[in-house]
Amino acid sequence: MNLESKIYIAGHRGLVGSALVGELTNRGYTNLVTRTHSELELTDHTAVAAFFEQEEPDYVFLAAAKVGGIIANNTYRAEFIYQNLTIQNNIIHQSWLHGVKKLLFLGSTCIYPRACPQPMKEDYLLTSELEYTNEPYAIAKIAGIKMCESYNLQYGTNFISVMPTNLYGPGDNFDLEKSHVLPAMVRKMHLAKLLEAGDLQTLLADLRVSSLEEAQPILDKFGVSAKSVQIWGTGKPRREFLWCQDMAAACVYLMGNRDFTDTYAPGTTEIRNSHINIGTGEDISIAKLAELVRQIVGFGGKVVFDDSKPDGTLRKLTDVSKLHALGWKHHVTLAEGVTRMYGWYLENAEARR
Numbered sequence: 001m002n003l004e005s006k007i008y009i010a011g012h013r014g015l016v017g018s019a020l021v022g023e024l025t026n027r028g029y030t031n032l033v034t035r036t037h038s039e040l041e042l043t044d045h046t047a048v049a050a051f052f053e054q055e056e057p058d059y060v061f062l063a064a065a066k067v068g069g070i071i072a073n074n075t076y077r078a079e080f081i082y083q084n085l086t087i088q089n090n091i092i093h094q095s096w097l098h099g100v101k102k103l104l105f106l107g108s109t110c111i112y113p114r115a116c117p118q119p120m121k122e123d124y125l126l127t128s129e130l131e132y133t134n135e136p137y138a139i140a141k142i143a144g145i146k147m148c149e150s151y152n153l154q155y156g157t158n159f160i161s162v163m164p165t166n167l168y169g170p171g172d173n174f175d176l177e178k179s180h181v182l183p184a185m186v187r188k189m190h191l192a193k194l195l196e197a198g199d200l201q202t203l204l205a206d207l208r209v210s211s212l213e214e215a216q217p218i219l220d221k222f223g224v225s226a227k228s229v230q231i232w233g234t235g236k237p238r239r240e241f242l243w244c245q246d247m248a249a250a251c252v253y254l255m256g257n258r259d260f261t262d263t264y265a266p267g268t269t270e271i272r273n274s275h276i277n278i279g280t281g282e283d284i285s286i287a288k289l290a291e292l293v294r295q296i297v298g299f300g301g302k303v304v305f306d307d308s309k310p311d312g313t314l315r316k317l318t319d320v321s322k323l324h325a326l327g328w329k330h331h332v333t334l335a336e337g338v339t340r341m342y343g344w345y346l347e348n349a350e351a352r353r
Contacts, residue, residue: 001029001059001102001256008033008057010042010091011064015244016106016164018171020061023248033057043086052094059255060095060103062088062144066137069178073134081136088144092159096151103159104255105148107141109277109318110134111163119281119319122273131313145275152260153271160260162251165279165318168337169244170344176222182241185290186342188222188229189297195219195226196300206349228302229294232309235287240279240317243332243340250278253328262326279318280330289334296338 001007007024011017012034024032033055041047042064066083073080088105095103112120113128125145130138141163148159172183179187187206194203200212209215223230254276263274284292290303323329332340 003028004031005029005058005101006031006033006055007059007061008055009061009063010035010087011062014063014065014067015167015169015171015173016247017061017063019169019244019248020063020251023245023252027252042090043083045086045090048090048094049097052098056098057095058101060091060100061251061255062091062103062105064091065106069180070133073137074132077136080134081140084137084140085143088140088147092144092147092151095159096155096157101158102255102259103148103157104251105144105159105161106251107144107161107163107275108138109163109165109279109316110138111141111145111275114313118315119317120277121319122275122277122322125273125275148260149271149274152274158260160254160258160263161275162254162278163275163318164247165240165242165277165316167242167244167247169341172244172341174345176218181239181286182289182293182338183341185229185231185293186297186338186345188224189293189299190342190345191219191224192226192229192301193297193299195224202349223304223306226301228304229290229299230304230306231286231290232306233286233311234307235290235303235305236285237311237313238283238285238315238317239289240281240283241289241334241337242279242330243337246330246332247278249331250323250328254326258326263322276323276326277318277320278323279320280334281318281320281324282334283315283317284334292335293338296335296342 007029009017009020009032012021040051064087066080112124114131115128116124145161148161151157152159168182173179174183174187176184191203204215207215207218264271294303
């Protein structure tokens with residue numbers, strides 16, 4: 001890529017897409033193309049074809065997807081498989097038809113088997129059954145990997161697939177009910193800190209309620225008090241976290257410096273598992289994560305674990321040796337990232353009200 005290349009970022013408003021836009025902009029790329037959902041319906045084949053006909057992008061970052069938590073994935077199974085398959089089919093196919101120089105397809109490490117050996121290597125894909133609750137979403141993402149591989153092998157395209165680990169950072173979802181573990185922890189510790197300090201005005205503004213009587217049921221539901229914060233499970237499961245801007249830097253590096261032919265060994269006769277894990281290769285227990293967040297936020301109370309609640313998978317860690325061999329390694333430590341994330345949350349408090 002050069003700084004004047006026309007680059008289309010599909011899904012530019014999400015956590016991943018917005019980080020990509022920020023990274024490209026910071027590096028001086030000046031010809032970025034984006035469309036909101038209302039401007040371009042990516043499940044509409046005709047609309048996507050017309051967009052590619054009009055814009056003729058040189059490079060495509062495919063970060064658009066229908067995403068959600070475990071309940072949404074399990075409840076709206078048809079929507080998750082249909083919409084994700086349709087979005088990626090439309091964009092990948094039109095990228096081939098219009099001669100896109102390179103495409104980078106973003107998936108998720110949920111593509112790996114439920115009982116996957118740890119750390120998870122690219123070669124473990126399709127070796128056993130998937131986690132049932134997110135199977136439709138995972139199958140769609142696996143199909144995206146195979147579509148990129150197949151178009152490369154049949155048509156000579158240069159499409160790369162990457163599978164990021166758990167991401168966090170600016171623009172994350174801090175909803176107490178729907179967010180992932182790290183942003184939820186940050187907000188719960190922040191609310192507990194406000195209670196501890198007696199700052200009810202800021203607390204009520206954060207929860208968007210007008211009285212402590214309205215706030216109390218919410219605080220009770222999520223285990224937040226002036227003395228403690230409750231976390232589901234035993235605290236023993238281990239998770240890996242990657243700063244979203246590091247993820248974006250990895251994607252831009254791969255797009256600019258690596259090709260599909262770099263993703264498998266020379267002389268390979270059956271090319272599969274060409275995707276690349278993007279992560280840190282480091283994990284942390286939920287208990288130690290909670291203590292780290294507590295210290296960074298500045299809450300003086302205790303962390304209490306509710307072992308009557310499920311732990312989930314005990315470990316999910318990516319093997320990033322392939323990524324390292326391709327020349328990229330993460331830069332932001334978890335402590336630095338959580339500090340930045342909390343700072344962003346505080347700076348954007350007014351905008352959320």
